[in-house]
Amino acid sequence: MTPDIHDIRGAPVIIGAGIAGLMTALHMAPQPVILLSRTPLGTDSSSTLAQGGLAASLGEDDSTALHLADTLAAGDGLCNEAIARRVVEALPSAVDHLVRLGAPFDRDLDGKLRLGLEAAHSRRRIVHACGDTTGRELFGALLAVARRTHSITLMEGMTAHRLVVAEGSIVGVLVVLHNSVFALPTRRVVLATGGIGGLFCDTTNPLASFGHGLALAACAGAELADLEFVQFHPTALDRPHRPMPLVSEAVRGEGAVLVDEHGQRFLADTPGAELASRDVVARAISDQFAAGHRVYLDARQCLGPRFAKRFPAIDAACKQAGIDPAAEPIPVRPAAHYHMGGVAVDAEGRSSVSGLWACGEVACTGLHGANRLASNSLAEAVATAAWVAQSVTGTCAGWQWPRLPAMMSARADPSPVRQVVSNALGIVRNGKGLRDAVATLLPIAVSERAAADPALVALLIAIAALRREESRGSHYRSDFPGRDAAALPSRLTLCTAFEKAVALNWQRSERSSW
CATH class of the missing domain: 3.90.700.10 (Succinate dehydrogenase/fumarate reductase flavoprotein, catalytic domain)
Structure with a gap:
């Protein structure tokens, strides 16, 4: 049941109710929290589609050191080693916590957790639930607990339209419900909105997963990281x-x-x-x-x-x-399957905007680097959710009714940009294709069209891909096939992306007039 959405009394708002959002909300208990879901819970979610399991060093022949080594190798030199170590060391106890919450992980005849093997892992360390329905089973277990947790208010069918920022800090969220706009006054927002696969023609993600959280964060002024790294499941x-x-x-x-x-x-x-x-x-x-x-x-x-x-x-x-x-x-x-890039966050999930956190695929913690190790995605979500929750609940809840604009826009529709994105940002990229994509995407991104936010996210990724003039991990440039040993993780804001896009388009127009 939807409560009075005008009176949340400054409670934290989690945008996205997949596994990352649910875990964060559960870790916040007994403090009140609002959990927003764009669709009825469990529908149109990447979490419920996840077949792969959760990686954790649980075998007798395994160790967190081996898991860390495999993670760093897959990340191709761009992982944050301190974060990666912290995550892999937290995972065995995180699995135990999930078991206590009711996660039905598969077991051998002797009752031990059954461990599977996936690509680039040196040991069997993947736990699954009901074979290849891990995401659905884990989501169902967490949702059942969340529904019994009185401190969690679930708001279904509600879309976050914009984050409202005043003096560099979050002061509220504009949400759309039944074609009406409402304001949720809060100084604490957690993005848990998932990935970007819906920008591509061929994807395993829900088609509505176009990077909604990235658009929200970018428009709020947050720094984004490693956007060029998009993993294609083979x-x-x-x-x-x-x-x-x-x-x-x-x-x-x-x-x-x-x-x-x-x-x-x-x-x-x-x-x-x-x-x-x-x-x-x-x-x-x-x-x-x-x-x-x-x-x-x-x-x-x-x-x-x-x-x-x-x-x-x-x-x-x-x-x-x-x-x-x-x-x-x-x-x-x-x-298109998973986005290694996202909102740049610190070890507690804090973004560069005061009052804004991110958890799960929408966040870039530095764990994955240039290429995610298989089954490290659910692992990251369940490990980091606890740290995000602790950070949010330890932050002052002071709030006031801000002056929030009343505005409406068309429901986001990524379909008009899918072919452009697929052509330019696929498995093999090149400078000309990326520049052409920027020229096409920029006018859509600044328009009032339903494709504006998807085009904005695609534009940010294209600019990041243009800036990385090397091939590394999931980012392959046919015009820069070599690896640049000096290359570092990338950072980008909406302002710098627009400056680059406008400059590129000006150069194109100048050349065409010669």
Whole structure:
């Protein structure tokens, strides 16, 4: 039930009710908190689509040092090592906490947590729930607890339109409910809005996931980091339906191999083979498509008739598409899956704007660097949520009714920019394509069109990609294929992005007049 939205008495507002938002709210208890969800809870959420599990060093042959080493290797030199160490060391106890909250993690016959293997991990350390439905099961367990927690007020069907800033600090949130605009006065806001996959034609994310939190943060003046690093999952089910069902990396962890239409395995000589880092595998598959081939994931030898029991959700998606993975290879292609960049935050999730925090995929903590290690995303969300909650609840709640503008805009629609984004910001990028994208996106981003906020986020990513003149991790520039040893994590604000975009467009217009 929606309470009186005019009277929240300065309670913290969490925007986004996926796993990151729910965990943050639960850690804040018993202090009151408002949790906003754009849709009915559990619908149109990346959390519920997550097939992969949660990485934690729980095995007898494993250690946090090994998990850290794998994380840093995947991040290709751009991880914040101190943050990464803090996260991996917190994960074993975070898993225990989730178990106490009711997370139904899979176990062996002896009762121990079953540990899976995924790409670029040196040990089996992935915990799953009900096979390949980890996100849905974990979300359901957390939501059940949140509904029983009286300090959490759930507001469904409510969209955050803008953050209101006065003298450099958050003073409120403008929200849209039933086509009306309301103001929530608060000095404490947590963004937990998820990723950006909905900007791309091929994605495993909900189509509405266009980077809403990034648009909110950018317009509030927050600093953003590492926006150019977009991870493409190598193996999405290749069928017309969008979002594309994910064929979890855990299938390759069980021994499935990638082959072309002739049954030829094309990654056998690559270090790590099918379990190389995601950027390597995604580019290899992209090269196959560029050469006119199709790509399939063949699990017949390693799983065969056991496929349906081990991966029930994937099996159901395949059979809905007319494919029996126990008897035939699964057609796959890369799809936009996870954003390593986001709102630049410190170790407690604080952004550069006073009163604004971020948690989960929308945040850039420095854990992932240039390429996220598989199953470190849920891990990051559950580990950092506790620190964010502690920081928010330890901050003064003083507030007053600000002068909030009454404004309306069309519901955000990323569809007009998807082809531009897919062409310019895909697996392989180049300067000309990025500059063309900036020229197309800038006038949309400053318009009153429904595509304005999605275009703004895409513009920010394109500018960040232009500024990184090297290839590293998930960011590959065909015109700068080498790695720059001196390159550092990138930072960007809306102001600097607009300055760069306007300058680029001026240069284009000058050249065209010659």
